[in-house]
Amino acid sequence: MDITFDHVNFTYQAGTPFAGDGLKDVSVTIKDGSYTAIIGHTGSGKSTLLQHLNALLKPTSGTVTIGDFKITNETSNKNLKPLRQKVGMVFQFAENQLFEQTVAKDIAFGPKNFGVSDEEALKLAAQMVKLVGLPDSVLEQSPFDLSGGQMRRVAIAGVLAMQPEVLVLDEPTAGLDPAGRNEMMAMFQKLHETQGLTIVLVTHLMDDVADFADQVLVMDQGQLIKTGSPRTIFADPAWLTAHQLGLPKTAQMAQALTAKGFQFDPQPLTTEELAQQLLPQIGGGAHD
Numbered sequence: 001m002d003i004t005f006d007h008v009n010f011t012y013q014a015g016t017p018f019a020g021d022g023l024k025d026v027s028v029t030i031k032d033g034s035y036t037a038i039i040g041h042t043g044s045g046k047s048t049l050l051q052h053l054n055a056l057l058k059p060t061s062g063t064v065t066i067g068d069f070k071i072t073n074e075t076s077n078k079n080l081k082p083l084r085q086k087v088g089m090v091f092q093f094a095e096n097q098l099f100e101q102t103v104a105k106d107i108a109f110g111p112k113n114f115g116v117s118d119e120e121a122l123k124l125a126a127q128m129v130k131l132v133g134l135p136d137s138v139l140e141q142s143p144f145d146l147s148g149g150q151m152r153r154v155a156i157a158g159v160l161a162m163q164p165e166v167l168v169l170d171e172p173t174a175g176l177d178p179a180g181r182n183e184m185m186a187m188f189q190k191l192h193e194t195q196g197l198t199i200v201l202v203t204h205l206m207d208d209v210a211d212f213a214d215q216v217l218v219m220d221q222g223q224l225i226k227t228g229s230p231r232t233i234f235a236d237p238a239w240l241t242a243h244q245l246g247l248p249k250t251a252q253m254a255q256a257l258t259a260k261g262f263q264f265d266p267q268p269l270t271t272e273e274l275a276q277q278l279l280p281q282i283g284g285g286a287h288d
């Protein structure tokens with residue numbers, strides 16, 4: 001399911017003295033099956049854009065086409081339920097939305113709301129718990145007895161239980177320790193690969209952009225100012241700095257090494273790429 005923004009403008013509190021631009025003339029396509037990262041400094045419009053992906057916000061002008069759904073300013077809130085099922089949103093600190101007595105009930109809540117039988121919904125809950133890497137034993141536990149990272153996985157399982165085609169992630173690893181962050185990003189990558197989920201990720205972690213995304217959207221003051229592969233986006237460090245954005249750590253290290261006489265081409269974006277180019281230059285290489 002492709003998602004296309006066509007000249008989308010969004011104004012907060014339109015028609016009041018407090019009106020403010022959220023999005024300005026955004027046109028872009030997020031392709032079915034892609035892994036798209038959205039970056040930009042605070043207040044650049046990332047969350048506003050995300051909320052257009054399942055019509056939580058509707059354009060003030062322009063059109064957002066999500067699969068068969070065309071969303072304009074005129075679109076009524078009726079009949080949007082199937083859209084909300086297809087586009088799953090994992091908000092920041094998603095675990096704050098858990099509320100049921102058991103993990104199973106919490107995950108089953110969404111599907112039940114969409115007309116799935118109790119029995120089927122509980123079956124789905126058991127499947128989803130596995131999918132997010134938690135043991136079966138958590139199903140009958142209170143979500144509030146779990147660790148923060150496990151709670152977040154339960155919340156994500158609840159979104160996945162709706163069997164969405166698109167998974168929208170707003171800073172999904174915020175507040176996790178480095179090991180927890182890595183595990184969670186690996187989990188999304190697996191879902192992307194094995195379930196064919198389209199992923200839209202808002203992040204300020206450039207390493208994650210380099211490691212996982214195939215398309216990057218750069219937002220600034222409500223405008224989409226650059227679109228391209230991570231390689232294209234990270235090719236111009238001065239431009240990134242001017243927009244308060246940085247480079248992945250590997251590219252930073254390559255820059256520092258370039259200053260010491262090492263050479264890299266293309267710019268390494270992952271640890272593997274860095275190692276591959278560095279080894280021959282320091283006399284290392286394959287071991288027999």
Ligand SMILES: Nc1ncnc2c1ncn2[C@@H]1O[C@H](COP(=O)(O)OP(=O)(O)OP(=O)(O)O)[C@@H](O)[C@H]1O
Nearest residue numbers: 012020021022040041042043044045046047048049
């Ligand atoms: N509910 C609101 N009412 C009025 N203005 C808003 C509202 N939410 C956001 N804005 C404004 O819209 C612009 C875009 O904000 P948005 O939250 O989309 O940016 P962001 O890139 O997601 O920021 P952050 O990284 O801090 O989450 C900002 O100028 C912001 O002040």
